[in-house]
Amino acid sequence: MEEKTFRNYEAPDVSVAVKEHYRKMRKNQTLDYVRHMHKKYLKFDKPMDLWEAMRHLNSLVDVSDPDLDLPNVQHLIQSAEAIREEGRPDWMQLTGLIHDLGKIMFLWGSDEDGTSQAEQWGMVGDVFVVGCKLPETCVYPEFNKLNPDMHNEAYNTPTGIYEEGCGIDNVDLAWGHDEYLYQVLKNHEGNKLPEEAMVMIRYHSFYPWHTGGSYKQLLNDKDAEYLEIIRDFNKYDLYTKSQKIYELDEVMDYYKPIAEKYLGKGPIYW
Template sequence: MIHTKVTKKKFQKHKLGKSLDKKDDEVLQVNQLKLQLRKPGMAENEDVEKDSASWDAQMDYYKNANTKMFRQYELACDRVKQFYEEQHEKQTVAYNIQARINFKTKTRAKMSVWEGLEKLNRLLDDSDPDTELSQIDHALQTAEAIRRDGQPRWFQLVGLIHDLGKLLYFFDSQGQWDVVGDTFPVGCKFLSRIIFPESFKKNSDFTNPLYNTKYGIYSKHCGLDKVMLSWGHDEYMYHVAKNNSTLPQEALAMIRYHSFYPWHLENAYTYLMDDHDTKMLEAVRAFNKYDLYSKNDQQYDVDELKSYYLELIDEYFPKKVIEF
């Protein structure tokens, strides 16, 4: 009886989250309309579809990259492995429901996007085996690689802000385990194509019959927007951008799913996808190549590039000060 009451309570919270998500979708539609009004004669969707049709043809930066040099988790230092052990143990359905309620019910800070980038510069990502550069260095590496290939301006901006959600670490996170790292669905079986899958055995959902089946609490081809991914900087920044920017859906998908490597790299969880996810997958994969293969020791002059990116931020974030 106790278990039934707890489960019912969880689903009531989940229902609340869905109704709040509906409000966010309405905000997104309004923002998209604003962008179209600011650019008479050109529908944003038409521009995105034209660019999406030639993702690979436009991408030159990563073509000569040695892909085997990246994501070598078997060679990763102890801090990376320890990070994933903690993340996989603590990312439960119960925690994810509560994290989303916390997000919906409070504002953590009010500042500009650039101020957020400067604040983020103090964080070293314990989950990343590929770089130990600052966050703003990685942001500029990604954005400049995208810009060098002549990709759309909104795409360049995604490169700059895709990791801005790591600001969670300075607000109400419980560590890095609920901020960074590869993401994965909770509420259904943890698949072997997630990094370090054996560490999920310590997760309390691992033996829960409600959550440990193929579909768990979801249904076939329900769509990823109905699936809870492990809470972290992707999901957080997705909602911040959706509520405060005029970025197109492809851009929002890049932000929301860029750490969902089991999906866009390992082809896992395809049975949860709907038709919209199939289209978004192309965009996410296009972005991921810039995100991953732009990591090197090159550092850009922040002051030299600042004015260009401030203009880019103002173009898609109409309010200079936003709620994080």
């Protein structure tokens, strides 16, 4: 499939729900909201086996995705299998398999804060930096003006509350599954995934940066390395989407030893 067939948000067949999702996301994802979500969700008090978490994604379809309407677990397996087929390292195969697992927050989420099956604006979709000006590279940039922070002089400049060249590790991104899984794994004692994997997990939805070229004033030298890592991963995250259906149980025999190698055998605390 040609790359131009993906992420076309102006295509006639893009659902009204996709656009409405981004309208809500842009309106509601403020700096205060993001800080509240960190306090609410980063308690790491919900033990769950990795494969149980994977099975829960059989119940979730990502409403922000204009390219795929299958349960999210299918996208994860498609990504992992494409990475495996090209003989990439086992840790990267596992990263492909788990990179969207943060979406299981819908299990204890709510409509009010956008982390439920019905309201996903706090869970999925392209993320952006909060606390500084929203760029035109955001999906549906016409919604930027709906964000209350863009009417606050402290937050609506190119650097906002941040120092120039601070690096993306030191900014707050819109809340979503990327940051949630990153923080969960960072807290997980058994995590032996390399730094590259953690970068892939944390920033794969940060399209205004890695694809749009925005936020140059915030970047540092480390971010140039991150960009290469993300662009490498992105082709497996984006261009492997298809209607091919996998059974999780059929691929578990292969991936389970890899998961145990890098994440251990015990539960993960969400």
